[in-house]
Amino acid sequence: MSIHLLRRIMESLLILLGITLVTFLLLYLLPADPARQIAGRSATVETVENIREQLGLNLPLYQQYWHYLTNLLQGDLGRSYLQKTEVSELIASRLPATLLLMAGAIVCELIIGLTLGVISALWRNSRTDRILTLVSFTSVSAPQFVIGILLLYVFAVKLHWVPIGGYGTFAHLILPALTLGILGAGWYARMMRSSMIDVLEKDYIRTARSKGLSRGRILFRHVIPNAILPIIAMIGIDIGLFMSGIVVVESVFSWPGIGQLAWQAIQRVDIPIIMGVTLVSACAIVIGNLLADMVAPLVDPRIRIR
Template sequence: MLNYAIRRILLLPFLLFGVSVSVFLILHFIPGDPARLAAGPDATEADVRQIRENYGLDRPLTTQYSIYLRKLVHGDLGDSFQTYTPVSEEIARTLPATLELTATSMLLAVALGVPLGVAAAMRPRGAMDTSMTALAVLGVSMPGFFLGLLLMLLFAATLGWLPPDGRGGVAHLIMPAFTLGLPYVATFSRLARSTMLDVLSEDYIRTAYAKGVPRYKVVFKHALANASIPLVTVFGMDFGRLLGGAVIVETVFAWPGMGRYMIDAIMARDIYVVQGTLLVFAALVVLVNLIVDLAYGIIDPRIAYA
């Protein structure tokens, strides 16, 4: 496992290099002049030319990318066109808020989804199973921004129980985390139900019951442990989707995270900010998937890494 982890870590710079090239080319081929947007509507042509020279936008793309890559190797993500502050400082300021929101949402999805799926699998086609299926359809089909607006209307505007926006204590986190995590509650519950149904029909489960092993031990020690591999796989896949959803949820709830920071930069064609935030998002997804791959061997020691 150690050799496998080392190989995956050594591949990380190459993956991030590919992401940086793709993002760099896409942003530079999108119509529009970032220097003119940065200068503002009242700027003169001289001001626009000066901005192009200051940020190297008047140079060939290969030269621009080589300069960007050289800075990136030294941890320099460039400066924002809007605030003229280093992008790395802004990411360091906004990233904790995004990690707080995504981690809470994923914890909510696992803590609610897996027990609901297990409970539904214990009594297929029962009342619990039917209710969970309805919840799953509702959670998957409802857009995040619409659910967020409904929650704000009910709990903030009507009842006044929760603050409508911003980041502060636990009260500020409840609605954004629930809005972001509800679709994944549905995903984990349906997957936990299907995998548990498959495992509960295995011969070793019937043997455990025949030996008089208590029901809760059979379910949680034997069945759930063997059904957890698909759940861990989906955890790694959904983390990237969760980061993508956080961009929308942070905008709806004015959550001061990196997703909202990136949306503002996209609207202003702030190239260095968009490149930096996407690179950090990509690194987080790759890191989480590496952890998931290594967790397979911990959950099931029979898995070997070739």
């Protein structure tokens, strides 16, 4: 286990290094000029050049990237060009809201998606299965802002059950988490249905039935533990997805997460913030997948870590 974990960590560090390089190159190729954005449209050429020199943007690309890496190794994500604040502080201030939304969204996805998937698999090819499959496709295809605005209109405007937006209490979390849960539940439902159908056709399930085991025991003891493995991998991916921020949902519900911070930075070409959010998101994806690899053998002892 320790050797495998060490190997995965080394691979993850190489992946993160590649991500920083690709992101740095893409930002360098942008037609927008950060110095011009900071100075303003009416600034003189000399002013723009002074700002570019102060930020080190006049250096060759390899020197800029090397300075970024050396600072990163010291835990320095840089300083925002426009907000004049450390990027680590800006991300840290948004991180609790993002983590809370991520946890709520994953719980909603699992509750809705796994329930639909299990029911569809148990009653496959029936009218119930077809209806739930249609519901799954609809949830996957629906735009984020449509689901969000619809939930706001029904539960906040008409019924007054929850606040219309903001952050701070459990009531504020319900609608954005439910929106993301509905949008992602379709994927979980389809994956769970396919995985369960495959497991239900295995020989050991037929053997369990022939021994007279109850349907509930077969389902919860043999079918679901074996069918849920692909779901664990999907959760690892979702951790990275939600950590990068869901801009549309955060905007609809005025949720102060990392997504809004990244969107504002992109609009202003604030490169340190863009790099910082990208790196945090990449770390979340790597950690999520690493956790999924570690949890899978606990769920299914047949899996061996090598």
